Each structure stands twice: as C-alpha cells, then as structure tokens.
Amino acid sequence: MAFFQSIFYNVLLQFKMSLSRPMYRFTLIVSPIVNTMLIFEMFRKSNVSDAANYIVFGSGLMGLWSSITFSSIGDISRERYIGTLSTVYVAPLNFNLTIFYRIIGNTILSSMAFLISIISAHLFFKISMPIYHKYYFIISFIMIIVSFSIISMPISYLMLISRKSSLYMNMIEYPIFILCGFAFPTNKLPALIRFISYVLTPTWTTKLLHESLHKNLDIYQINHAFKETILLNLIYCLFILILWKHIDSQVRKNATLEVV
Amino acid sequence: MDNTNIITITDLTRIFKNKTGWFSPTEEVTALNNVSLKIKRGTIFGLLGQNGAGKSTTIKILTTLLLPTSGNVLIDDLDVTKDYKEIRKKINFIFGGEQGVYKRLTPLDNLIYFGNLYKVNTHTLKKRIPELLNQVDLYDVKDRLVENFSKGMIERLQIAKGLINSPSILFMDEPTIGLDALSVRKIHGLIKNLNDHGTTIVLTTHYLKEVEELCSSVAIINKGNLVAKGTPDEIIEKYATKGNDLESAYISIIKGDS
Numbered sequence A: 001m002a003f004f005q006s007i008f009y010n011v012l013l014q015f016k017m018s019l020s021r022p023m024y025r026f027t028l029i030v031s032p033i034v035n036t037m038l039i040f041e042m043f044r045k046s047n048v049s050d051a052a053n054y055i056v057f058g059s060g061l062m063g064l065w066s067s068i069t070f071s072s073i074g075d076i077s078r079e080r081y082i083g084t085l086s087t088v089y090v091a092p093l094n095f096n097l098t099i100f101y102r103i104i105g106n107t108i109l110s111s112m113a114f115l116i117s118i119i120s121a122h123l124f125f126k127i128s129m130p131i132y133h134k135y136y137f138i139i140s141f142i143m144i145i146v147s148f149s150i151i152s153m154p155i156s157y158l159m160l161i162s163r164k165s166s167l168y169m170n171m172i173e174y175p176i177f178i179l180c181g182f183a184f185p186t187n188k189l190p191a192l193i194r195f196i197s198y199v200l201t202p203t204w205t206t207k208l209l210h211e212s213l214h215k216n217l218d219i220y221q222i223n224h225a226f227k228e229t230i231l232l233n234l235i236y237c238l239f240i241l242i243l244w245k246h247i248d249s250q251v252r253k254n255a256t257l258e259v260v
Numbered sequence B: 001m002d003n004t005n006i007i008t009i010t011d012l013t014r015i016f017k018n019k020t021g022w023f024s025p026t027e028e029v030t031a032l033n034n035v036s037l038k039i040k041r042g043t044i045f046g047l048l049g050q051n052g053a054g055k056s057t058t059i060k061i062l063t064t065l066l067l068p069t070s071g072n073v074l075i076d077d078l079d080v081t082k083d084y085k086e087i088r089k090k091i092n093f094i095f096g097g098e099q100g101v102y103k104r105l106t107p108l109d110n111l112i113y114f115g116n117l118y119k120v121n122t123h124t125l126k127k128r129i130p131e132l133l134n135q136v137d138l139y140d141v142k143d144r145l146v147e148n149f150s151k152g153m154i155e156r157l158q159i160a161k162g163l164i165n166s167p168s169i170l171f172m173d174e175p176t177i178g179l180d181a182l183s184v185r186k187i188h189g190l191i192k193n194l195n196d197h198g199t200t201i202v203l204t205t206h207y208l209k210e211v212e213e214l215c216s217s218v219a220i221i222n223k224g225n226l227v228a229k230g231t232p233d234e235i236i237e238k239y240a241t242k243g244n245d246l247e248s249a250y251i252s253i254i255k256g257d258s
Helices: A002-019 A022-043 A051-082 A085-090 A095-125 A134-160 A165-179 A191-198 A201-212 A219-254 B055-062 B084-090 B107-117 B122-135 B151-162 B181-196 B208-214 B232-239 B246-257
Strands: B005-018 B027-040 B044-049 B070-075 B091-095 B169-173 B200-205 B217-222 B225-230
Touching: A002 A022, A002 A095, A002 B107, A022 A051, A022 A095, A051 A085, A051 A095, A051 A134, A051 A165, A051 A201, A085 A095, A085 B107, A095 A134, A134 A165, A134 A201, A134 A219, A165 A191, A201 A219, B005 B055, B005 B200, B027 B055, B027 B200, B027 B217, B044 B055, B044 B181, B044 B208, B055 B070, B055 B169, B055 B200, B084 B091, B091 B151, B107 B122, B107 B151, B122 B151, B151 B181, B181 B200, B181 B208, B200 B208, B208 B246, B217 B232, B217 B246, B225 B232, B225 B246, B232 B246
Parallel strands: B027 B225, B044 B200, B044 B217, B091 B169, B169 B200
Antiparallel strands: B005 B027, B005 B070, B217 B225
C-alpha cells in the first residue's frame, strides 16, 4: 500500500512540476501541432506509400520522445541548477525509483502529445488513420512507452556524472527523430549510419507501430520488430544495472550533483 | 545530555582533480588535509572558515554526497563510505540560499514530495507536515507558490524540509546567508528549539556572532587544515588579541595561519 501511495504522490507532483514549466507545456501542446505541419509539408509531394502514417504518428512519436525522454533527462539538469538534485540523490528512496516515477508521470502526460498530433492531422489536413487491428496497435503503443522509458534511464544516469547535461540533452533530441524513423523511413538513411538505428529500440517500436497500422498485417515483420524490441530492452536493462553501480560511485567521487 | 560522540572524523583528506580542457593536465586541489574532529551528540557544532576553506566539502562528505579520498568518517558508528544508505535515513541537510526547494510548487507539495523521498509514511506525513509548517510560521501560506516567497520564508521552508524525517543530525550550510535581522532571529530560534529537542546540529557559517550565540563547540578550518577547535570561550581565551570576542580570535587564527 505504502509503495503505491509513494508512486501516486510522486507521479502527481511530477505532473504539477512538469505542467508548471512553460517549456514543457510548449513541448506537449504546441510542438506536436507544428511537427504535424512540418511532416505534412515534407510528404506533400512524396511517393512514400504510408506517408499518412508518418504525418499522423510521426509528430506524435516526436512529441512522445521529447516529453518522456527529453523531460525526464532534463529533470536532472534542472534539479542540478535549482539545488534539489543532491537531496533527491541522497534521500533514502532509491534514486532509480525516483527517476522511474518521474518517467511514469511524464509518460502519462506525454500521451497527450500523441493525441494532439492525431487531432491536428485531422483538423488541418483532413487526414485520419483508421486502426484496423486495435490490439496490435495497443500492444505497439505500450511497447513504445516501455521502450522510451527504458532508454531514458541510462541517459538520465549519464547526465548525473556531467555538468554539461543540458548540452548533451539538446544534442540527442533531433538525431533520434532522424535515426529512429519517426518522420521518414530508416531505409532513406545512408547505409553507413543505419547500424546506429538498429541498436536503438525506438527504431523497432516505430516499425512495430507502422506495421500494426497496415490493413494486411505482415506477421513476419511484426514478429521481427517485436523480438528486436524485447531483446534490445533486455540488453538496455542489463546495461542499466551495470552502469548504475559505476555511476553511483563516480557521482560521489567527482562531486557532479551541483553546479560549481 | 548524552556525552558520546555522534560524529568522529579521523585523518580526513579530500582531493579534487580538476581538468579545464581535454588536453590540459589534471590539476589536484586538496580541499581537506588530514582533518580529525569529534562532535558530541545533542550539541550545536559550528564549522568556521574562509570561502573555499573546506567547510562545505566537510559537510558534503558527512551527508554522503561526496566520498573521502582518504581517512575515516563515522556517523553514529556507521562508516560514510560503506554504510551510506543507513546514514541517509538518520540525517538531513539544508544548504543556505534560495536553492533546494521546488519554487513552482507550494510548501505543502514540497513537504509531501520530500517526505516521500525520505520514505515517511503518509499517515505520519499528514500529522507532521502541519506541525512543521506551524513551527516555521508558514502554515498560513501553505498553498501559495514558493516562487512568491521571500528569502527568509524559503529558508524556513528549507528547515521544515530538513526536519521531515525527524533526523538525529541536521547539517546546515550557511542557513542565514543573505537574510534580514528579523529572519535571522527566527531561524536562530528554530535552531535552538530543535537542539532543545535533542537534534544534533552541524552548522557552517561566516557570521561569528551567530556561532557565539548558538554553538557549544567550534572548529576552524583554513585552506583545508583544521587550525583550531574547542568551545567558543576556549578559542577566545587562547587566540583573541584585540577584543574579547570570537571575531578577534578568528582573525588572529586565520592571519597567523596564512
């Protein structure tokens, strides 16, 4: 019971803290609308068969990535500057749990970005996406949320050991949009950098989502994307465990929790 | 009063390795050099020193934020290097200034959040938060955003935050920095009251009058070295040259050591 209460209060306060920031509100509400427009313009004269999927869900995925990962990671940087990171870090509640609760809070809120991009595509461009296989779609969506949450944990840890975290945070936002195929298919990328896409879970969850939207499902492709997502998530979890032990001692050795 | 030591520091050294660029050599800065100290349970202990003397580094090691480079630090017989998780349940800390609280939340939300971080159960929190807010005179503004508070109000909220887990030791790093006289008086009253209820307080400050008023024992650190320790009276008697106060003793110690 105490465990669930702790989750409830942490998530609730994460809502309040996130929504109180103008930049977060912009990322959550305005960004998906602008991104929908930009992706629509990108595909207006293209011959990509599933362009509508990219217009409707591309901006949703971009909003989701920005809100979940960017905000959860951004919290570390912000807390360092407002002087609360040290308290959060040394408090008896496991720091991993604190990060996890924040990701849950941001995840719930960021689903709104997804919804806003669907609504804006419909309102501005009269594009609607029929969902033929709702269970596949729901599973894909859950996999996206879980994968984005998992990938944001090790990045948050890395932000702990460097005071330049806000710089890195800005550096990783747009490359992920491109590398993971949020706005256009990854086969448009140069072959030389495609291997980076293959080791990032968002690439496979995006593929899973797109496959689940086809009227005629390609079960082989769905299985492949699903297995890759699970495998990469397991590897990331293992990496998180190993990384945490190292980060925990490095943070106390190098005094990186505060601004100098 | 229990006369045992709650904090024992033996030969504590902390060296920072600074690198200014990728290709520049690593520069070593000794923030603390073989410092040994004992702090008695239930006292208010003052740690004095110039800017960059090593006070905050000492506090950060004691609060498990930093690892010592060498030496041994025991808090209630627990080692800060190995038993840091146990230590964190028994202590809390406040860093002076306007940082350390969420300004876009209310005091109530801040205390609920920090209470959860310190694993205080909801039933206890419901009772403790109004008590703490009353104690620091913030109950009437519990639903106002902290960003609208004065420095003094933020500092009092920090004290409430520092007491959320009823710690045995409260570390306060310059708690009255930049406050007006009335706010300082209020904070001093709170510190004395806490100590009367058995909390050991370790305080760093630049205000020598504050130390004279509050602390039963004092240590002075200069350039990472412990240069004097004792009760304020002992230090005045031994080192004061011009006036019969701590300021005179302090200046003579720092000048004599440079």
